[in-house]
Structures are given as structure tokens and as C-alpha cells.
Amino acid sequence: MNTLALGLDRTRVELKQYAREKEAVFFNFLFPILMLGLFSVIFSGQFDDPESKAIDLNAGRMFLPGMIAAGVLLTSFQTMALAVAVERDDGTLKRIRSTPLPPVAYFLGKIGLVAVTSVAQVVVLLAIAKFAFHVTLPTDSGRWLTFLWVFGLGIVSGVVLGIAYSSLGTARSVGAVVIAPVLILQFISGVYFPFKSIPDWMQITASVFPLKWIAQGMRSVFLPEGMVADEMARSWEHGRTAAILVAWSIIGLILCVRAFKWFKRGTT
């Protein structure tokens, strides 16, 4: 079989394993969906004012961009960092390395897994937002184009950074090493709170990492145009967002290629 066909087969196997792993399904796949539901219900009373009604803003619409951004981070970065660290530790990578499977096919399988789960997740998020919480979704193609490139770059940077980051943890420490920073990033990047209500130094810290930019890009897609005034730069900064996400993707790719290890420390 050629590498592409093997990659597709790996994707199938990865999806099976993922779907059968209840923790992964909950913490990566369902988490943003549940959070969107919770936030939409809890804060529904805060958007009853005529001002919000005039711009068609409700709690669901307010939190949807953040939850999509968090979902991108979880299904790409967190899934990759956790899975690869565990697979390095439990010998899965060594077993794969002991067969003639091309390494590229292994990574294609991972990319396929992330592509399928993240697209499925965002579809569910959008459907719930629209049908359960009556969020007005954009209708112009320009906004959906922005959505596509922000989503795509978010996923690509998340995958390569996740694979690179996996080298920092072992199966035992990986929970703390991966989940803690991911959680903190979500809090300081404007996922759960409006970004403008976060202290300056936290905003600056968050601006180094991709999540803030993914969330901002998603806000530019889903929020009413006038809310650009709430942004730090009074602009959606699409150019800068693209540049930063591309930069992180390149850095991640270089780290992957240079630092990827098939065997856990101390064995080989």
C-alpha cells in the first residue's frame, strides 16, 4: 500500500480508538460543547437589554467564538500532546517503528484524526448554537472565508505544536504538563471571559500564544461588526492573526522534525 492509503487506514484506526476512549471524547470533544451550553444558559439573563437585542447579541453568540477556539486547541494541541506522549511511553511508537510503516503514515493518521474530530466538533457547536440557543450565524461568504483560514491555521499550529510538546511529558506527568497550561491559556485568551476584562499583563502574555488569536479571529466571524470596538487594538487584526498562526506552525514543524523521539528517555 502506498503511504497515503496507509495514512487513511491509520486515520480509521485512530478514530476507532478515540471514539472508544471515553475520557478523550469527554475532555476533548464534548467539553466545549457542554461549556457553550452552560454559559448560554447561565448568562442568558445578561443579554436582555435593548442594546444587545438591537445588535442581535445573546449569550450563545457571545461565547460561541471562544468555545470554537477552545475546541480547536483541545482537538488539535491537547489531543496530540496527550496521545503522542502516552504512545511514546507505552511502546506504541516503538512498535510502529518496528514495522515497515512509513513514519509519514503515522502522522497522516494523527492529522486525519484531528481533522475529522475538529470538523465534527465545530459542526455540532454551530448546530447547537443555531438551533438550541438561536445564535444568528453570519451569512456573508467573507466571514466564512475568515472562519476557514483561522480554523485551518489553528488546527495546523495545534497539531504540530502538540506533537512537539509531547516530548516534554511522560504518560504519568502528561496530565499536569499538558492540561494545566491549556486550561490557563483558555482563561487568559478570552475564551471564558471577554478579553477586554482581563488585566493588561495577562493580555500581553496571552498574545504570545495562538489561542488568543484563534479566539479573536473567531470573534471577527461570529460577533456583530460593532463589537470590534471592544478589541485591544480596536481592530480584528486579521493580518497579524494570520502571521502569528503561520509563525507558530512553522516553529512547531521545525520542532517536530528536529526533536521528535520514537522511544522514551532511558530506553534507547
Next chain:
Amino acid sequence: MEAAITLRGLRKTYAGHAAVDGIDLEVREGECFALLGPNGAGKTTTVEILEGFRKPDEGQVSVLGTNPWEAPRHWRNRIGIVLQSSTGLDNLTPREVLTTTAKAYTNPRSVEEVIDAVGLEEKADARIAGLSGGQRRRVDVGLGIIGRPELLFLDEPTTGFDPQARRDFWGLIERLGAQGTTILLTTHYLDEAEHLADRVGVVAAGKLLALDTPANLGGRNTEEAIVTWEEAGTRHTVRTATPTAEVSRLAARLGGPTGEVPGLTVARPTLEDIYLQLIAPHLADSTSADTTGGAR
């Protein structure tokens, strides 16, 4: 017969400590060869060099005519590796794992054939998470042989098995050997080596101490035998190079009308006795090798 594996002057050093300190070895095609040795003796390092996972510092290595460290990926079509323990497949079934692994090889065995060979017919569609230790090991072996390897590496394959599972497993390995697969086995169980291996090599402190058939290792066949019997209520023991003559004399002296000597036993040293004698002088060495982080 051609050599499946050839090692000449193999050396591998970690932080100034020689994990493998000049090993020469030849494993013939179709042979089952057992590598014995205490933990930290250099066994795992040697095997991992043969598997292409570690780079030797010195010496010549040829596995199926190729230097494993520089082997192209298709070389892995011809070898099978059964790793010491494999987890991470819990959410799949043996059939799913074998099917996807088979796709990486150019000339794999059929999945059905392998499930049959490793005796997993009844568990083929059960999640691996629910299998017993022995059944999981069968999955590992199945993964090792799915690619129809000419050479199979088995790393401590029966650790944690109950006696019946070990017997069944040995049967499986013997059948593979009968099909012409060359097998390199590492094990801590001397009876396993004795049962399966055509030849055994004993490694300690990075050196090959002895190399022979299990029956002849360390002069086992010519060692003095121990004859014991009962006489007047006490047990007597004699070490002798000529046990047959000794038994004849005893039979004449004590046998009476039936010719039976009371409580007679004749024992040769076991493979374990010989092995322990061989490695005894190196045990202090190998313990330090373990702590300085040789193999694993």
C-alpha cells in the same frame, strides 16, 4: 547454512560503561537461538542493536545481510519483533490490530491464519483491554509474525504466564521454527531456553561467556553426575564421572532379588546450575551495570 545474524566485536558504551564489550556471535538461518543473562548484562542492548533501534559504537553487525542501523525501511518486511510488553492497543480488537498492521507489509500472512496460529479464535473480536496477560502476549506474537518474517525477535515472551499458557506458547514458537523462521529469544527461564533453543549464549557484563547447545553448555554433558540412594535408613550421595558403573555396583550390592536399589536417583547438573556457575563471577559487575543505566 547461511548466517541470519553475524556479530563481530560488537561494542556499545554508555557514559564510559561498556554495556556490550566485544561480542562475536553467529545465528544460523532457521535456528532458534536463546540469549541468556542477568539484568543489565547487555542482552537488551545487543538485541536492540540487532533490531536497528540502537547504533553500535564498534564492530560489524549483519542481520539478514544488512547493517540494521542503516537498513532501509523494507528490511523490516523480513523481521518481526515481539516487544517486551505492549499496551496502548486496549481499545482495539486483535483482528483490528492485526488487519491494520498487515497493511504495512508487502507479503503479510493472512489475518485469519495468524489468529489461528496464536490461538485467539475466540477472542479475535474482543477488546484487547479485556484479555488476560497470556492472551495479550499472543496478540504481541501475532503482530510479530503477521509480516511473515524470516527472523523473529522474542523478548522475554512468557514472563507472567501460568504453566499451561507457557506450554501452549512454546508449542506456537516450535511451530514457527518448524516453518523455517529464525528465532532470537531472550529469556530468564532456563527451562524455556532448554525446551526451545537449538543453541544458547550466556551474556554477562557485556561479554559472551558461553555458547553451545543447551545439553552441552558449560561442559554440562561431561560434568560429574550425582548418584544418591538409601542404605540402612540414611541417604548416601556420590559424585561420579561414571554413573552407569556406579549404579551397576549398587545394584549388585543392594539390589537383592529384584535388582532395585532403594531410593535411587541419578542427576546431571541442570541448565540452571550451569548458568548460575557461569554468571556467578560477574554478578557484582552486572548489578552496577544495571544502576548505571545500561540497557533498560
